[in-house]
Amino acid sequence: xxxxxxxxxxxxxxxxxxxxxxxxxxxxxxxxxxxxxxxxxxxxxxxxxxxxxxxxxxxxxxxxxxxxxxxxxxxxxxxxxxxxxxxxxxxxxxxxxxxxxxxxxxxxxxxxxxxxxxxxxxxxxxxxxxxxxxxxxxxxxxxxxxxxxxxxxxxxxxxxxxxxxxxxxxxxxxxxxxxxxxxxxxxxxxxxxxxxxxxxxxxxxxxxxxxxxxxxxxxxxxxxxxxxxxxxxxxxxxxxxxxxxxxxxxxxxxxxxxxxxxxxxxxxxxxxxxxxxxxxxxxxxxxxxxxxxxxxxxxxxxxxxxxxxxxxxxxxxxxxxxxxxxxxxxxxxxxxxxxxxxxxxxxxxxxxxxxxxxxxxxxxxxxxxxxxxxxxxxxxxxxxxxxxxxxxxxxxxxxxxxxxxxxxxxxxxxxxxxxxxxxxxxxxxx
Amino acid sequence: xxxxxxxxxxxxxxxxxxxxxxxxxxxxxxxxxxxxxxxxxxxxxxxxxxxxxxxxxxxxxxxxxxxxxxxxxxxxxxxxxxxxxxxxxxxxxxxxxxxxxxxxxxxxxxxxxxxxxxxxxxxxxxxxxxxxxxxxxxxxxxxxxxxxxxxxxxxxxxxxxxxxxxxxxxxxxxxxxxxxxxxxxxxxxxxxxxxxxxxxxxxxxxxxxxxxxxxxxxxxxxxxxxxxxxxxxxxxxxxxxxxxxxxxxx
Ligand SMILES: [Zn+2]
Numbered sequence: 272x273x274x275x276x277x278x279x280x281x282x283x284x285x286x287x288x289x290x291x292x293x294x295x296x297x298x299x300x301x302x303x304x305x306x307x308x309x310x311x312x313x314x315x316x317x318x319x320x321x322x323x324x325x326x327x328x329x330x331x332x333x334x335x336x337x338x339x340x341x342x343x344x345x346x347x348x349x350x351x352x353x354x355x356x357x358x359x360x361x362x363x364x365x366x367x368x369x370x371x372x373x374x375x376x377x378x379x380x381x382x383x384x385x386x387x388x389x390x391x392x393x394x395x396x397x398x399x400x401x402x403x404x405x406x407x408x409x410x411x412x413x414x415x416x417x418x419x420x421x422x423x424x425x426x427x428x429x430x431x432x433x434x435x436x437x438x439x440x441x442x443x444x445x446x447x448x449x450x451x452x453x454x455x456x457x458x459x460x461x462x463x464x465x466x467x468x469x470x471x472x473x474x475x476x477x478x479x480x481x482x483x484x485x486x487x488x489x490x491x492x493x494x495x496x497x498x499x500x501x502x503x504x505x506x507x508x509x510x511x512x513x514x515x516x517x518x519x520x521x522x523x524x525x526x527x528x529x530x531x532x533x534x535x536x537x538x539x540x541x542x543x544x545x546x547x548x549x550x551x552x553x554x555x556x557x558x559x560x561x562x563x564x565x566x567x568x569x570x571x572x573x574x575x576x577x578x579x580x581x582x583x584x585x586x587x588x589x590x591x592x593x594x595x596x597x598x599x600x601x602x603x604x605x606x607x608x609x610x611x612x613x614x615x616x617x618x619x620x621x622x623x624x625x626x627x628x629x630x631x632x633x634x635x636x637x638x639x640x641x642x643x644x645x646x647x648x649x650x651x652x653x654x655x656x657x658x659x660x661x662x663x664x665x666x667x668x669x670x671x672x673x674x675x676x677x678x679x680x681x682x683x684x685x686x687x688x689x690x691x692x693x694x695x696x697x698x699x700x701x
Numbered sequence: 702x703x704x705x706x707x708x709x710x711x712x713x714x715x716x717x718x719x720x721x722x723x724x725x726x727x728x729x730x731x732x733x734x735x736x737x738x739x740x741x742x743x744x745x746x747x748x749x750x751x752x753x754x755x756x757x758x759x760x761x762x763x764x765x766x767x768x769x770x771x772x773x774x775x776x777x778x779x780x781x782x783x784x785x786x787x788x789x790x791x792x793x794x795x796x797x798x799x800x801x802x803x804x805x806x807x808x809x810x811x812x813x814x815x816x817x818x819x820x821x822x823x824x825x826x827x828x829x830x831x832x833x834x835x836x837x838x839x840x841x842x843x844x845x846x847x848x849x850x851x852x853x854x855x856x857x858x859x860x861x862x863x864x865x866x867x868x869x870x871x872x873x874x875x876x877x878x879x880x881x882x883x884x885x886x887x888x889x890x891x892x893x894x895x896x897x898x899x900x901x902x903x904x905x906x907x908x909x910x911x912x913x914x915x916x917x918x919x920x921x922x923x924x925x926x927x928x929x930x931x932x933x934x935x936x937x938x939x940x941x942x943x944x945x946x947x948x949x950x951x
Pocket of ligand 1: 806859861
């Protein structure tokens with residue numbers, strides 16, 4: 272049967288593209304008529320499959336790993352996130368295989384949502400995995416963060432070669448204790464930066480308060496982030512310290528760069544390519560954030576930053592990474608399914624850092640929840656309008672001549688981009 | 702607002718001590734919001750708030766005027782369980798004596814007689830509230846509106862798989878008009894007993910339900926000073942937030 276599945280799937284893909292359709296249908300067709308397609312195709316890759324998972328930063332980190340490996344001359348297959356993971360991967364594979372089903376790539380780097388982890392790793396055991404963090408995110412969907420940690424542990428257990436772990440996240444670090452045969456590689460943070468990376472247990476605990484222990488001793492990390500400048504970062508690996516320019520903004524993105532570097536170097540060392548430090552660093556310095564993960568646009572000659580916030584840790588990191596000084600600020604909070612419906616998390620973020628400048632505009636379905644939150648943190652509030660289009664227009668009008676920053680949840684970001692595309696150039700969403 | 706919250710000691714109507722129960726281990730879903738609202742509103746009403754924490758192994762503070770406690774993950778509940786049982790008598794005496802308390806979700810369950818897990822094992826509660834909870838495979842998740850006699854509509858968000866049934870010694874907080882509440886069968890949400898308010902709702906509960914917050918403050922002030930005189934508060938955002946929240950889908 273599978274002789275026909277690839278040509279047929281490709282045909283469906285072509286037709287549905289012509290009709291402006293999405294990627295799900297061709298993936299669905301192949302899944303139905305040839306359930307082994309994804310597994311079989313991925314298993315032909317000479318250097319196997321690496322998955323990137325965790326609550327925050329998967330998309331940008333996956334992009335970094337891909338660009339790092341490409342800088343070493345590897346052909347990399349990767350996925351874009353979608354609603355159905357395996358179907359999305361199958362659809363992406365269809366686009367990249369030739370008519371006989373051969374995939375011209377050395378390795379696959381896949382962003383794996385925790386929710387799809389079990390299904391995928393049972394079918395395709397990855398050779399490598401990179402586990403970033405476990406934070407409170409959309410608990411209404413996954414139940415509890417300890418369960419998210421269990422899902423990540425399962426990915427690690429199914430990994431055949433190397434597991435790359437965040438030394439500073441106790442829930443991720445503890446996964447190492449459950450592993451038997453795999454190599455474990457770590458990425459870590461300088462002590463001086465630890466306080467800028469609250470993990471989820473620190474949220475309501477004073478500094479120095481007890482946090483569930485990670486590991487009895489701190490393991491040596493392959494790559495340690497030693498410092499973050501305005502547009503540069505300092506990493507330590509192989510006993511040397513290097514500073515490089517970075518296009519990525521936000522300390523949490525840069526910590527994920529240490530993660531990406533760890534995985535990419537491990538893949539190279541395992542024989543995929545000769546790791547050239549100069550080209551690796553050059554590639555790292557040029558990585559731009561993935562779509563929807565924060566981007567800088569220009570509106571009426573002034574920069575406008577979109578910062579995606581989807582959970583308390585992400586919001587806190589966003590506030591720390593992008594200081595308010597000199598910026599006009601808007602916050603857009605929706606509570607649609609993709610945002611997470613429970614608003615409780617807003618109360619786990621401290622907004623003191625916005626006190627000096629205040630917030631000029633609030634919008635989104637939960638604009639007044641946000642207003643209430645800011646009121647309790649003594650932050651000055653300008654205008655509140657739950658409707659995004661008029662709120663955005665009035666924000667841009669009232670903050671003329673000033674750089675602007677918008678903190679927004681996922682669906683609010685989509686709506687804002689749609690509005691902005693009417694007045695400025697915004698990358699097209701595919 | 703900065704002026705409002707900075708009530709000088711000399712003009713204060715008195716100090717109210719608010720104890721957070723196990724904020725280190727039971728702090729999921731914005732439980733801090735409830736403590737913050739206590740702190741701010743006490744101050745906005747012209748009193749001086751003192752925020753205290755009680756964590757596992759700490760000495761239990763004396764002269765507590767209000768107690769708030771939240772939910773936790775399974776791991777958090779395991780950590781506090783033995784310690785909570787050791788505090789059972791103190792907490793029971795305080796609750797029976799009329800100390801105002803707010804307990805949400807996980808601590809609501811543990812304030813009952815017992816929590817029986819899906820596999821049938823029993824976690825002992827401290828029996829302050831005449832309720833018991835059974836773990837189920839069904840997770841009750843979503844926006845909730847509860848009609849109550851005392852506080853009007855109470856709005857929030859539930860996320861729990863334990864289902865709680867009430868004994869004859871307590872009354873429900875109210876009846877749900879959206880969402881499930883205590884369990885998926887009787888339409889009741891939460892518990893009222895003496896001056897204890899127990900509920901599954903986070904969101905956090907107190908910010909959007911200032912009537913509950915002010916009940917706790919008024920009760921504490923009256924108990925401590927013999928009388929209560931509220932301040933005039935700027936609640937312009939809360940009315941809109943309640944209106945919009947009530948219209949959100951389940
Ligand atoms: Zn709960």
